[in-house]
Amino acid sequence: MSEYIEHDKNGVSVGLVEKKFFTFAEPPDELVLESGSKLGPITIAYETYGTLDADKSNVVLILHALSGDSHVAGYYSVDDPKPGWWDIMVGPGKGIDTNKYFVVCSNILGSCMGSTGPSSINPKTNKQYGLDFPVVTIGDMVVAQKALMDHLGIKKILSVVGGSIGGMQVLEWCVRYPEMVVSAIPLATTTRHSALAIAFNEVARQAIIADPNWNNGDYYSGPKPNLGLAVARMIGHITYLSDESMRLKFGRRLQDKSDFSFNFDADFQVESYLRYQGTKFVERFDANSFLYITKAADYFDLENQHGSGSTVKAFSKARAKFLVVSFTSDWLYPTYQSKAMVQAMKKVGLDVSFCEIEAEWGHDAFLLPNERLSTLVKGFLERVYSEIRE
């Protein structure tokens, strides 16, 4: 996902929020990961918005994508220049209405935004983990989120919501803890990466690995592999947009010049944009986290991990009511992948709604202001909320 800091045009916001931390799996009770490795202690950064009902029935769990964090909405301080990454969707009266629901968003395991990841301190060495950090999976991320839910005393989740890699976690939640999930909204996502998606991730990882500063992941005390990470981000950005959105946004327009420079400076606006996105990204993201999270996404395979190769079998474990949404111009996780999961859900008799939203902004469309998406999410949540109260 890209960074879109979209302020609500009506100025409505959930207001000031605070990042909190929860630590579990203290040795000797480390978490056994899917790979068989052990990890602990694990810290999960999270934020909550709204008020938890007395019967704890109004929980909406938001799961973020590759570069996101727990800061889904609101501001950290009065002079904070930008709100959380999905402020347009989460807040009072918005698609996910914080007046009605208790919203939780946590930073994923392996990330670098407050939860334990390769840039965290390894208690055994008192140094950053680097490549000693075990490979984590989407399943491991969800297990960590479940631990947070247990910590918060939440037994039922009204809805798990997420796009892209966040959508993978949504699907994982539905088959791993079916008794906890009342409904689910997987957006712009897939049950398994296509070869195309893996290919782009691999090129992005190789850009980091090829940076001499990467130094086998051990760079925390020296110069960072900023060039590699920036190139990785540039590749990502291409896959998040679309032919149409790039044509509209940049075309062949030149950046601050009227003619070619006849060298390798950024002539085109699209070059300049990608370079800017790359440079901005390295200021806040860890290269190793990028490697670990993209790998987790590539490994994710709902059919194989939960259905012995069958999507139908995998979804036969789920109990949730689903709202599946895809976007017409998303070529990273195209509509056919959403349709395939919808067919499997139908086959096993799950209650599923599906909408393919016409949008020109490619994979990123789920993050951008979209009246239709907000209305869909709002209507769906209202329905499932009223159904559990009947």
Place this chain on the structure above:
Amino acid sequence: MRFDLQIIASWIEPGSKVLDLGCGEGDLLHFLKEHKQVVGAGIECVEAKVAHCIARGLSVLQGDMNEEVLAYDDDVFDYVILSQTLQQVYEPAKLIQSMLRIGKKGIVSFPNFSHWGIRLQLLIKGHAPITKELPYEWYNTPNIRVITIKDFRRFSRKVGFSILKEVAINSDHHDRQGHIVRFLPNLRATYGIFLIGK
């Protein structure tokens, strides 16, 4: 709600499972959910209509009904409804067979092409009939089939499904109200509505 949908709704047992093919903005499903405690699902191909349905709390899938019916298991619905769409279906026999595979019963309604008004237009004016039920010119109509009440009965014998109940109706100008036509329905009714079974 449209008069033909009111008739269809009156045929549906409370608490049943219903699939509405081409559910539009979900008026029938909404009514059935509110008044008959039905567990409903809909299929609709127009994004804006699908979004409208989901936003009003219905379970609706965007897609082509001819393909979407294939992915359901046998007998998962009590009723599968196809209202005022049969005349637009490319393979009607195949679709009706699918409806009766995934549902115990089917409900089909369509504009009756042998209404006297239509007959007169063709006989006297000599051009392709245009009515409020079938308001298109020959060159822009989505209605690729002309069906009469009589033809549908014949079709049922040919395809091998049974007609459990049938009603012919005349609806008023806004389709909100109407009455049942018992005398010479094939000549006098604007719509035929059929409850069908295997």
